[in-house]
Structure formats: structure tokens, C-alpha cells
Amino acid sequence: MGTPYDYTSVMHYSRTVFTTVYGKATLTPIPDPDVPIGQIQGLSPTDILRIKKLYECCEYTLHSALLFSLTALGTACKTPEYNMVTTPE
Known part of the structure; x- marks a missing residue:
């Protein structure tokens, strides 16, 4: 959709999803392993932009x-x- 990859999208899994050991990371972003990923606070700015593009708003x-x-x-x-x-x- 012409937007950058969005690590903070509400659709992105958290760093520890699917872990069998509490707190152990199962996902590591590349190329920056320290970038925050996943969240449940609400739509990210890129989420909103993609929705607007999808619905031609x-x-x-x-x-x-x-x-x-x-x-x-x-x-x-x-x-x-x-x-x-x-x-x-």
C-alpha cells in the first residue's frame, strides 16, 4: 500500500507471543532488534493511513x-x- 513496515500496528504480534517460557522473546525485528513491536493501545498512524487508502478516504x-x-x-x-x-x- 506504499507505506513502511509498521512494527507498532495493532495487527503485529508482540515480542513474546507463542513463548513457552514467560518473558522469552519469540520474535526479533530485523534489522533493529531493539525496535518496539506490537501494542494494544489503539491504531497506529500507519494503521489509520492504510485504512484510509483501502477505503479511498x-x-x-x-x-x-x-x-x-x-x-x-x-x-x-x-x-x-x-x-x-x-x-x-
Whole structure:
């Protein structure tokens, strides 16, 4: 999808997954064995970018008036129900 490998993706296993010895690493990232891998806190920035690319969404959360303008110009998400719209504060 044109994005770098994402060690922090919610889809990435943790370093100790499948271990039979508590705390022993079963996965070691290459080329940097010290890079953090796996997490369960939420989507990583690359996860979000890949989702937006997959669903052909725009890069930004849009105010409804701006979304209307972009839709009229044909530059909003290709699948309208995937547009994210904010409400005025």
C-alpha cells in the first residue's frame, strides 16, 4: 500500500507471543532488534493511513460545510459513507 513496515500496528504480534517460557522473546525485528513491536493501545498512524487508502478516504476529518464543497468538486472520499464529518463547535 506504499507505506513502511509498521512494527507498532495493532495487527503485529508482540515480542513474546507463542513463548513457552514467560518473558522469552519469540520474535526479533530485523534489522533493529531493539525496535518496539506490537501494542494494544489503539491504531497506529500507519494503521489509520492504510485504512484510509483501502477505503479511498481523504486525509482529513472534514467540517460538514467543507465536505459538501469537496463532494461537489469530486475531491472527497470516493465512497461517501466513509467521509468523516465534524460538527461545528
